[in-house]
Amino acid sequence: MMCISSTPPLLQVDHLAVHFPMARASWFQRGPSPVLQAVADVSFHILPGETLALVGESGCGKTTLGRALVGLHASIQGSIRFKGQDLATMSPTQRQQTRRSVQMIFQDPYESLNPRLPVSDVITEPLLIHGLGGGAERADRARDLIAQVGLPVDALNRYPHQFSGGQRQRIAIARALGPEPELIVADEPLSALDVSIQSQILNLMSQLREERGLSYLFISHDLSAVHHLADRVAVMYLGHLVELAPRSELFDNPGHPYTRALIDAIPQIGQGRRSRGRTIQGDLPSPLNPPTGCAFHPRCPKVQAICKTQAPLLQPAAQGGGQQWVACHFKD
Amino acid sequence: MPTWSSGEFAEIADMTSQAKPSLKPGLLAVEDLSIAFKTEKGTLLAVDQVSYQIEAGKTLGMVGESGCGKSTTALALMGLLPSSASVSGQAHFFGEQLFAQTQAQWRRVRGNRMAMIFQEPMTALNPVIQIGEQISETLFLHQGLTGKVAMDRAIEMLDEVGIASARTRAAAYPHQLSGGMRQRAMIAMALACRPQLLIADEPTTALDVTIQAQIVELMLELQDRIGMSIQFISHNLGVVSELADNIVVMYAGRIVERAPAALLFSQARHPYSVGLIQTLPNLKHRQAQLPVIPGGMPHLGSALQGCRFADRCQRVVTQCREQVPALISIGPEHDVACFRADA
Numbered sequence: 001m002m003c004i005s006s007t008p009p010l011l012q013v014d015h016l017a018v019h020f021p022m023a024r025a026s027w028f029q030r031g032p033s034p035v036l037q038a039v040a041d042v043s044f045h046i047l048p049g050e051t052l053a054l055v056g057e058s059g060c061g062k063t064t065l066g067r068a069l070v071g072l073h074a075s076i077q078g079s080i081r082f083k084g085q086d087l088a089t090m091s092p093t094q095r096q097q098t099r100r101s102v103q104m105i106f107q108d109p110y111e112s113l114n115p116r117l118p119v120s121d122v123i124t125e126p127l128l129i130h131g132l133g134g135g136a137e138r139a140d141r142a143r144d145l146i147a148q149v150g151l152p153v154d155a156l157n158r159y160p161h162q163f164s165g166g167q168r169q170r171i172a173i174a175r176a177l178g179p180e181p182e183l184i185v186a187d188e189p190l191s192a193l194d195v196s197i198q199s200q201i202l203n204l205m206s207q208l209r210e211e212r213g214l215s216y217l218f219i220s221h222d223l224s225a226v227h228h229l230a231d232r233v234a235v236m237y238l239g240h241l242v243e244l245a246p247r248s249e250l251f252d253n254p255g256h257p258y259t260r261a262l263i264d265a266i267p268q269i270g271q272g273r274r275s276r277g278r279t280i281q282g283d284l285p286s287p288l289n290p291p292t293g294c295a296f297h298p299r300c301p302k303v304q305a306i307c308k309t310q311a312p313l314l315q316p317a318a319q320g321g322g323q324q325w326v327a328c329h330f331k332d
Numbered sequence: 333m334p335t336w337s338s339g340e341f342a343e344i345a346d347m348t349s350q351a352k353p354s355l356k357p358g359l360l361a362v363e364d365l366s367i368a369f370k371t372e373k374g375t376l377l378a379v380d381q382v383s384y385q386i387e388a389g390k391t392l393g394m395v396g397e398s399g400c401g402k403s404t405t406a407l408a409l410m411g412l413l414p415s416s417a418s419v420s421g422q423a424h425f426f427g428e429q430l431f432a433q434t435q436a437q438w439r440r441v442r443g444n445r446m447a448m449i450f451q452e453p454m455t456a457l458n459p460v461i462q463i464g465e466q467i468s469e470t471l472f473l474h475q476g477l478t479g480k481v482a483m484d485r486a487i488e489m490l491d492e493v494g495i496a497s498a499r500t501r502a503a504a505y506p507h508q509l510s511g512g513m514r515q516r517a518m519i520a521m522a523l524a525c526r527p528q529l530l531i532a533d534e535p536t537t538a539l540d541v542t543i544q545a546q547i548v549e550l551m552l553e554l555q556d557r558i559g560m561s562i563q564f565i566s567h568n569l570g571v572v573s574e575l576a577d578n579i580v581v582m583y584a585g586r587i588v589e590r591a592p593a594a595l596l597f598s599q600a601r602h603p604y605s606v607g608l609i610q611t612l613p614n615l616k617h618r619q620a621q622l623p624v625i626p627g628g629m630p631h632l633g634s635a636l637q638g639c640r641f642a643d644r645c646q647r648v649v650t651q652c653r654e655q656v657p658a659l660i661s662i663g664p665e666h667d668v669a670c671f672r673a674d675a
Binding site for chain 2: 206283
C-alpha cells in the first residue's frame with residue numbers, strides 16, 4: 001500500500017506473506033504437502049511516534065506477523081523496510097543495527113524472562129549482545145531502566161519468580177527499552193495480567209511513548225485497550241488485513257462487517273443484560289482449508305454471491321477521507 | 333468493634349451479622365464461609381467470612397482479581413477442595429447444609445442438581461473420551477440412562493447448546509473441537525441433568541471476544557429456557573455486567589461490596605469496586621491516562637491486620653489499618669465493607 005502521509009515511515013511492510021509447510025495427514029497421501037498460510041499479502045506502514053494496533057481473533061496470524069517483523073521467522077515473502085532499508089538486502093552490520101531499533105514485548109511475562117538470571121542480567125543482556133557500554137555503564141543503565149518502569153532499584157538483585165505478573169511485564173518492558181529502540185512490537189502485553197494491573201501497564205506504555213517518541217505495533221484482541229492506546233488500527237482475519245483505519249474512524253464507522261462484529265462483541269459495563277442476536281456466529285475457519293473468495297463470507301451477515309468466489313482487495317472506502325482502507329465488496 | 337487477628341472467627345461472625353438484613357431467602361445461602369489452606373509457610377486464609385445468597389432463576393456475578401478467593405469459594409460448594417483445605421461456615425442448598433453431607437450424598441448433588449463449568453475446557457474434559465460419551469456418563473450416573481437412550485439425550489443436549497450437526501460432533505474428541513465449541517460441550521454436560529444451580533468459573537476467559545459474546549448469549553438463552561440459577565465468576569466486569577442480576581465484589585478473600593448489578597455500576601461505594609470500574613478503558617470516553625489502582629494484591633499468608641485493601645486505597649485512614657471493616661448495609665440490597673464508604 002502507498003504511504004499516504006508525507007513523513008517517511010519508520011516501518012514499511014509490503015506484500016508480506018508467511019507460511020508454514022505442514023506434515024501430510026497420512027503417509028499414503030500423494031501430492032505436495034499442505035501449506036498453512038499464516039500471513040497473506042499484508043501491507044502497511046508505521047510512522048515515527050505512531051501506534052498501530054493489530055487486532056483479530058486467535059489464529060488470525062497477528063502474532064506471526066509481529067514475530068516476522070523482528071526477524072523471528074526466517075522464511076518470509078514480500079519486503080520489510082525499516083527507515084527505507086530493506087531487511088533482506090541489508091549488510092549484517094545494518095541488520096544488527098536495525099534489530100537494536102526494533103524490540104519486542106511478549107504476551108506471557110512468566111515465560112519470556114529467564115528464571116535463572118537475576119533481573120539485572122535480564123535487563124543488561126540485550127546491551128551486552130549489541131555491545132553497548134562497559135560493565136559499569138550497563139549496570140548504571142539497568143538502574144535507570146528499572147526506575148523508568150516504576151520498580152525499586154533492589155529489584156535488580158532478585159529473580160523473576162519473586163515478582164507478580166505486572167511487575168514481570170515491567171521488567172520485560174525495561175529489557176526492551178535497553179537498546180533504545182524506535183519501534184516496539186508488543187504482542188498481547190496485557191492479556192496475562194489482572195484487570196487492575198492492565199491499566200497500570202497501559203499507562204506505562206503511553207507514558208514511555210510520550211517521553212521517548214516510541215512507535216508501537218500493539219498486537220491485541222482487547223478492543224477497549226486498542227481504543228485507548230492506538231492511533232491507527234489494522235484488523236486481521238485469517239492472515240489478511242480486512243481493514244486499516246485511524247482509530248476514531250474505525251470505531252465510529254467500521255467499514256468491514258468483521259470490524260463491526262468485533263466492536264459489537266466488546267462487553268459493555270453498566271448497560272444491563274446483553275441484547276440477543278447481535279453476536280457474530282461461528283468460529284474462525286481453519287487456515288489450512290480457508291474458504292473461497294472472501295475468507296469472512298461464511299460468517300458474514302452481508303454475504304452475497306460474489307463474496308464466495310472473489311476475494312476483495314484492501315482499498316480506500318468512500319468514508320474516512322482516503323485514510324480508511326477496507327477489504328469488502330460492499331464497503332460502501 | 334473488635335480488632336481482628338487470625339483465628340478469632342467468632343468475633344467477626346458477630347460483625348458480619350449486621351449485614352444480614354439485606355439478604356433474602358433463596359436457593360443457595362452461603363453463611364460465614366471461611367477456607368484456610370495449610371502451607372509450609374503457615375496458614376493461608378483464602379476465603380474469609382463470606383456470606384451471600386442466590387435466588388431461584390437469578391444470576392449472581394462474582395468479581396475479583398486472581399487470588400481473591402472466588403474460585404476457591406466455588407470449589408468448596410462443589411466439594412472439590414483438596415484435603416489440605418479446612419472449611420468453616422455453612423452453605424444451604426434448598427435447606428440442606430452442603431458441608432455436613434457425606435461423600436455419597438455429595439455425589440448425588442454434584443453434577444445433578446448443582447453443576448460447574450470451568451475456565452479451560454481442554455483441561456476439564458477428558459481428552460480420550462468422545463464428547464457424546466462424556467455427556468452420557470453424567471446421564472447414566474444421575475438418571476440411570478444407558479446405551480442409545482443416553483446417547484440420544486446427549487445429542488439433544490449438544491443441539492441445545494448450538495452445536496451444528498450434533499450427531500457427528502458427539503463422536504468427536506475434545507481436541508477436534510474449537511475452543512468455543514468445547515465450552516459449549518461443557519455447558520451441555522453441565523446442563524444435561526437440568527441442575528438448579530450452575531456455577532461457571534471464568535467460562536469465557538480463555539476465549540476470543542467474539543466467542544465470549546456467543547457463550548454469554550447462549551447462557552442467557554439457556555437460563556430463560558431451563559430457569560437455573562447461575563453463579564458466574566469472572567475477573568471481567570464487562571462480561572459480568574451483561575449477565576448478572578446481582579454482583580458481589582471480592583478482594584483478598586473477603587466480600588467488599590454487594591449490590592444489584594445496575595446499582596453497583598452506577599453507585600459503587602467501595603474504593604476497590606470504584607477503582608475496578610474506572611480502570612477499564614471506555615469506548616465512549618477516552619482519557620489520556622487511565623485511573624489506576626496502585627500496587628498489587630497482598631499476600632494472604634502474611635499476618636494481615638485491618639482492611640486488606642488499605643495499602644492500595646486512596647481514602648485510607650488509621651482506623652483502616654487497625655480494624656477490619658464489616659460488611660454493612662448502606663441502602664436497600666446494597667452492602668459495603670468500608671469505613672470510608674461515605675467519603
